[in-house]
Amino acid sequence: xxxxxxxxxxxxxxxxxxxxxxxxxxxxxxxxxxxxxxxxxxxxxxxxxxxxxxxxxxxxxxxxxxxxxxxxxxxxxxxxxxxxxxxxxxxxxxxxxxxxxxxxxxxxxxxxxxxxxxxxxxxxxxxxxxxxxxxxxxxxxxxxxxxxxxxxxxxxxxxxxxxxxxxxxxxxxxxxxxxxxxxxxxxxxxxxxxxxxxxxxxxxxxxxxxxxxxxxxxxxxxxxxxxxxxxxxxxxxxxxxxxxxxxxxxxxxxxxxxxxxxxxxxxxxxxxxxxxxxxxxxxxxxxxxxxxxxxxxxxxxxxxxxxxxxxxxxxxxxxxxxxxxxxxxxxxxxxxxxxxxxxxxxxxx
Amino acid sequence: xxxxxxxxxxxxxxxxxxxxxxxxxxxxxxxxxxxxxxxxxxxxxxxxxxxxxxxxxxxxxxxxxxxxxxxxxxxxxxxxxxxxxxxxxxxxxxxxxxxxxxxxxxxxxxxxxxxxxxxxxxxxxxxxxxxxxxxxxxxxxxxxxxxxxxxxxxxxxxxxxxxxxxxxxxxxxxxxxxxxxxxxxxxxxxxxxxxxxxxxxxxxxxxxxxxxxxxxxxxxxxxxxxxxxxxxxxxxxxxxxxxxxxxxxxxxxxxxxxxxxxxxxxxxxxxxxxxxxxxxxxxxxxxxxxxxxxxxxxxxxxxxxxxxxxxxxxxxxxxxxxxxxxxxxxxxxxxxxxxxxxxxxxxxxxxxxxxxxxxxxxxxxxxxxxxxxxxxxxxxxxxxxxxxxxxxxxxxxxxxxxxxxxxxxxxxxxxxxxxxxxxxxxxxxxxxxxxxx
Numbered sequence: 001x002x003x004x005x006x007x008x009x010x011x012x013x014x015x016x017x018x019x020x021x022x023x024x025x026x027x028x029x030x031x032x033x034x035x036x037x038x039x040x041x042x043x044x045x046x047x048x049x050x051x052x053x054x055x056x057x058x059x060x061x062x063x064x065x066x067x068x069x070x071x072x073x074x075x076x077x078x079x080x081x082x083x084x085x086x087x088x089x090x091x092x093x094x095x096x097x098x099x100x101x102x103x104x105x106x107x108x109x110x111x112x113x114x115x116x117x118x119x120x121x122x123x124x125x126x127x128x129x130x131x132x133x134x135x136x137x138x139x140x141x142x143x144x145x146x147x148x149x150x151x152x153x154x155x156x157x158x159x160x161x162x163x164x165x166x167x168x169x170x171x172x173x174x175x176x177x178x179x180x181x182x183x184x185x186x187x188x189x190x191x192x193x194x195x196x197x198x199x200x201x202x203x204x205x206x207x208x209x210x211x212x213x214x215x216x217x218x219x220x221x222x223x224x225x226x227x228x229x230x231x232x233x234x235x236x237x238x239x240x241x242x243x244x245x246x247x248x249x250x251x252x253x254x255x256x257x258x259x260x261x262x263x264x265x266x267x268x269x270x271x272x273x274x275x276x277x278x279x280x281x282x283x284x285x286x287x288x289x290x291x292x293x294x295x296x297x298x299x300x301x302x303x304x305x306x307x308x309x310x311x312x313x314x315x316x317x318x319x320x321x322x323x324x325x326x327x328x329x330x331x332x333x334x335x336x337x338x339x340x341x342x343x344x345x346x347x348x349x
Numbered sequence: 350x351x352x353x354x355x356x357x358x359x360x361x362x363x364x365x366x367x368x369x370x371x372x373x374x375x376x377x378x379x380x381x382x383x384x385x386x387x388x389x390x391x392x393x394x395x396x397x398x399x400x401x402x403x404x405x406x407x408x409x410x411x412x413x414x415x416x417x418x419x420x421x422x423x424x425x426x427x428x429x430x431x432x433x434x435x436x437x438x439x440x441x442x443x444x445x446x447x448x449x450x451x452x453x454x455x456x457x458x459x460x461x462x463x464x465x466x467x468x469x470x471x472x473x474x475x476x477x478x479x480x481x482x483x484x485x486x487x488x489x490x491x492x493x494x495x496x497x498x499x500x501x502x503x504x505x506x507x508x509x510x511x512x513x514x515x516x517x518x519x520x521x522x523x524x525x526x527x528x529x530x531x532x533x534x535x536x537x538x539x540x541x542x543x544x545x546x547x548x549x550x551x552x553x554x555x556x557x558x559x560x561x562x563x564x565x566x567x568x569x570x571x572x573x574x575x576x577x578x579x580x581x582x583x584x585x586x587x588x589x590x591x592x593x594x595x596x597x598x599x600x601x602x603x604x605x606x607x608x609x610x611x612x613x614x615x616x617x618x619x620x621x622x623x624x625x626x627x628x629x630x631x632x633x634x635x636x637x638x639x640x641x642x643x644x645x646x647x648x649x650x651x652x653x654x655x656x657x658x659x660x661x662x663x664x665x666x667x668x669x670x671x672x673x674x675x676x677x678x679x680x681x682x683x684x685x686x687x688x689x690x691x692x693x694x695x696x697x698x699x700x701x702x703x704x705x706x707x708x709x710x711x712x713x714x715x716x717x718x719x720x721x722x723x724x725x726x727x728x729x730x731x732x733x734x735x736x737x738x739x740x741x742x743x744x745x746x747x748x749x750x751x752x753x754x755x756x757x758x759x760x761x762x763x764x765x766x767x768x769x770x771x772x773x774x775x776x777x778x779x780x781x782x783x784x785x786x
Contacts (some may be wrong), residue, residue: 028734032719039749042723043557047646049725050479058638058734059723061744078634120522229746229754248749254522255515283519314467316475320557321749 026077026218029057033067033084033175036112036246037283040317041084044305047316052304054297058083064177071104072097075290081298085284086112086177091348103289103342107302108333109311111323113247113272113280114182115259116169122239123163125260129278132262134158135167135330136221138214141194150216171244172225172233181281182244183213186262189278234256247272247280250323272323273313283322289342306334400758400765410547410560411507412489413454413473413536417481418495422446428489436489443485443707446470447477449500456541457532468529474501476549476561499543504559504752506533510542516750521746550759554725555741559752562745563761566727570640570720570735571709571767577644577731578651578708580677586655587690590697594655594663595685614653619671621650622714630718637719646718647708654707662693667786669706695782702775706768712739738764 031041038061049056062070064085071083072093079102089097089104097104116132116256118125127135132134134140135158139147172179191212192198200208224231224243229238232253235243243257247267250259260266262278270279285305292298304310310317325333358364381451421427424439431439453469454460460469460546477500485491505524508514510533520527536542553563597603625646629635635642674684715721721740728735736744742764745757 035747038723038747039557045723046557046725056725060638060719061721061723061747078630078637227511229749229751229757246749252524252751253751255518 004129004206016306028055029082029295029301031057031059031078031082031084032062032080032283033060033082033285034086034283035061036064036086036177037084037109037285039248039320040109040311040322041285041305043317043320044301044310047310048304049296051101052176052297052300054222056302057082057297057301058333063175065265068093068097068314070126071286071288072100072102074100075102075288077295079288081288081291081295082301083286085286087180088284088348089286089343091345092200093327094343094345094348098345101290103237104286105289105337105342106347107287107306108325108329108335109283109285109305109322110325111272111280112318112321113267113323114178114186114244114278115247115267115279116186116242116244116262117235117250117259118240118242119235120256120258121236124258125242127260128163128263129186129190130193131162132186133193133212136169136215137187137191137211138216139211141196145194145196150218150220153220158290160243165240167271168222168238168240169220169242169244170222170234171231173223175249177324178246182279183205185279185281187215188212229253246321247323251321273326280323287337289340292340302337306330306337400761403755404760404762406511406513407757408547408550409511409544410549411502411510411542411544412499413502413506413515413649414499415449415473416495417448417452417498418454419448419485420494421493424485424492425577427447428492431489436486436645440482443482445481446547449473449477455565456536460532463546465528468526469532472502472506472525472529472532473501474558474560476501476556478557479561491784495666499545501549501560502542504750506542507560508751510537511544513755525750540548540666550756554727555723555736555744556725557723557748559748559750559756561688561758562753564738564741564763565740566724567736567741567760568763570724570728571737572732573640573728573731573735574638574643574647574720575705575709576662576765577641578647579705581645581648581700582651582655582704586701587659587697589652590656590659590663591685591690594660595689596681610653610668617713618650618711619713619717621646622717624649625714626717636732636734638722638724639732639734640728640735641731642718643715643720643735643737644731645713647711650711650714651704651708654704655697655701658704659693659697662696662700663689665696666692692784695778695784699775699779699783702771702778706771706775709737709767709771710764712737712743715740 029045031045033041038059042059045057045059045171060080063266064087067083067085068089068100072082073079081110083104089106094104116125116127134150135152135155137150140150140152142148142151152158152167154164155167156164158167171182188209192201197208200211224234229249231243231245232249235241235257242260247259250257250267261267265271265277266280267277274281287298287302307315308330309315311322311324311330312318315322315324318324324330359368423443424498425442426434428439434560450466450470451474454466457469460466480500481498484496502510505514509523509530511515514523516523516525516530523530525533533542547563549561550563552565553561554566556562563576593603593606625642629642629645630637634636635645670688670692671684674688679687712721715737720736721743722734722736723744724736726733738760742760745753745760
């Protein structure tokens with residue numbers, strides 16, 4: 001009996017492997033990419049699955065870079081149809097894509113603000129980009145303008161007007177797109193305010209980037225989960241802790257945490273949408289031209305995603321924390337994407 | 350000689366002090382041990398306690414009582430005597446949101462402003478439409494009548510009602526505005542709000558609406574994945590162990606294999622994920638995100654554990670059994686499969702179950718092969734896209750909605766229940782069947 005069971009199990013394994021190994025046609029859209037776009041992409045997918053005759057698309061959270069790699073690997077049903085991105089496609093990625101016979105169609109869906117927040121039990125942390133850079137930079141200029149490893153322990157060391165509390169910031173890890181955007185927009189933004197460092201950009205761009213986007217590694221900056229609802233609990237438990245994360249977490253937890261102003265602008269919907277809030281970025285997804293029409297439902301899914309019902313200011317994706325594009329831009333995006341024109345390569349530098 | 354006499358003088362003060370020190374060291378060590386255990390227990394209780402306290406509301410659903418009239422006009426006339434296809438078509442065309450809106454407006458007749466009506470309907474979950482559709486599908490004869498139904502509320506109402514979101518804060522700081530709170534309080538006064546055990550949590554697939562999100566999709570995904578793992582790892586692992594233990598010559602090669610198997614058992618699981626990606630997806634072109642690939646990947650990870658456990662169990666069978674069977678004329682294969690393997694089976698099964706429990710809790714290798722994904726449909730087989738329980742926990746922990754905090758803990762409790770069950774079975778097998786020689 002024992003032998004039969006063993007042999008039977010092995011036979012099941014072999015047969016099942018053989019049957020599913022055969023080539024299969026796909027009737028379900030596959031989406032990969034950014035974990036920041038994931039909440040919006042999934043809510044559209046779910047609504048699309050409920051209201052259309054197509055199956056609910058499968059959305060994977062692989063990160064922007066990982067998604068690009070999978071997306072650009074080739075055209076054909078074993079490759080995903082759409083990739084989400086929390087930044088624009090890079091020139092090198094686009095070239096790689098084209099070399100593999102993939103022509104992406106770019107769709108901009110809205111904005112995401114990166115907020116600097118703390119618990120409501122403490123005073124709001126109102127900072128400037130310069131103060132943020134001085135508090136978190138790996139190397140910062142001292143009074144004489146010479147670059148030194150970050151000496152600041154308390155916020156009041158950075159600027160006497162700030163509270164006398166320890167610098168403790170919890171933010172996304174280097175693997176995340178949110179961190180890339182934070183480094184580029186907040187850190188570099190603050191770095192540029194020093195004329196000497198701004199000059200360096202022309203002279204030695206590599207060194208400039210290393211200094212302006214370098215985050216200190218002495219424990220003042222704690223790498224937390226990137227989009228992690230535990231961060232909120234940690235902020236509540238430790239009033240001195242400052243969190244860096246996406247706007248949707250602030251919106252969902254506004255009873256417990258508050259966003260500080262950056263350069264005097266509060267992270268609210270209108271100011272992020274208009275671009276006044278300095279630390280905001282655009283979110284995109286890319287559709288594979290070759291799959292449009294080949295995998296059923298792609299056209300309809302994209303149409304759903306760019307509709308006002310989804311990404312408009314009162315849409316259901318906006319309900320999940322997506323910040324809508326201005327009306328004119330949204331219409332332009334919609335008109336353009338429905339012509340299904342792939343990127344030429346001139347859009348990105 | 351006087352020397353030794355002095356040395357053996359146990360009664361001397363010097364000696365007594367040393368003895369006292371020794372006893373003190375003994376008892377100190379005992380207390381260190383007890384302290385370590387108490388600390389570990391304390392941490393465990395804290396962890397489980399916080400998960401249970403946060404997770405309990407996750408099993409519940411807040412519902413609102415509504416009078417819904419299934420207007421025949423919406424369905425193109427009565428559905429009595431229609432074929433199932435016609436019923437489905439009528440359901441697809443019906444405006445269930447409208448019926449919910451009418452039901453709410455019958456309670457709050459003075460809400461007429463467009464914006465207010467929107468706020469009012471936002472109290473009810475967007476999943477309520479599916480609930481109504483399901484009611485009609487089950488009983489098409491209901492069309493034309495008005496019935497009282499309990500429909501799920503939105504997650505914002507749920508968190509306010511169960512207190513995980515505070516209601517006494519400034520309007521801009523909560524997800525519901527003052528008007529919505531006032532409506533909610535009216536409903537609460539008339540007992541039209543209740544909390545019940547959420548059937549959606551146990552029977553549903555994933556959803557972006559916390560009140561509709563369920564673990565069933567991922568439980569089924571875990572089941573298919575583990576089935577494949579078991580089907581591959583168990584026979585291969587046991588046969589490998591039997592060969593290595595009973596048949597293989599003891600030489601440098603078998604030593605090398607043994608060392609490698611032991612090493613393999615200690616390889617970080619993400620490495621198996623990369624291997625799975627390279628072999629199953631890129632070379633064999635198996636479908637992405639499917640339990641077949643996840644199961645095969647986890648089988649690679651579990652196999653060394655099974656081989657090691659099975660070898661230990663085989664080694665524990667005394668040689669006299671083998672010698673006795675041989676003496677009666679059994680062949681080597683007969684000795685192994687008729688006598689040694691059955692006696693070793695309880696030990697082997699314990700190892701297998703613990704290996705499977707390990708595989709059940711794994712997420713890292715599944716990331717590489719696309720099982721960390723948002724999948725709504727319940728997988729129907731090993732080649733359908735699926736996710737597994739720990740991945741579901743990870744995805745929910747990453748979601749911004751407040752109500753997902755409790756869903757995360759509730760899903761952890763479900764996973765822990767399965768793990769405890771599996772380990773209990775392992776202990777039971779060992780207690781019942783293991784033989785000591």
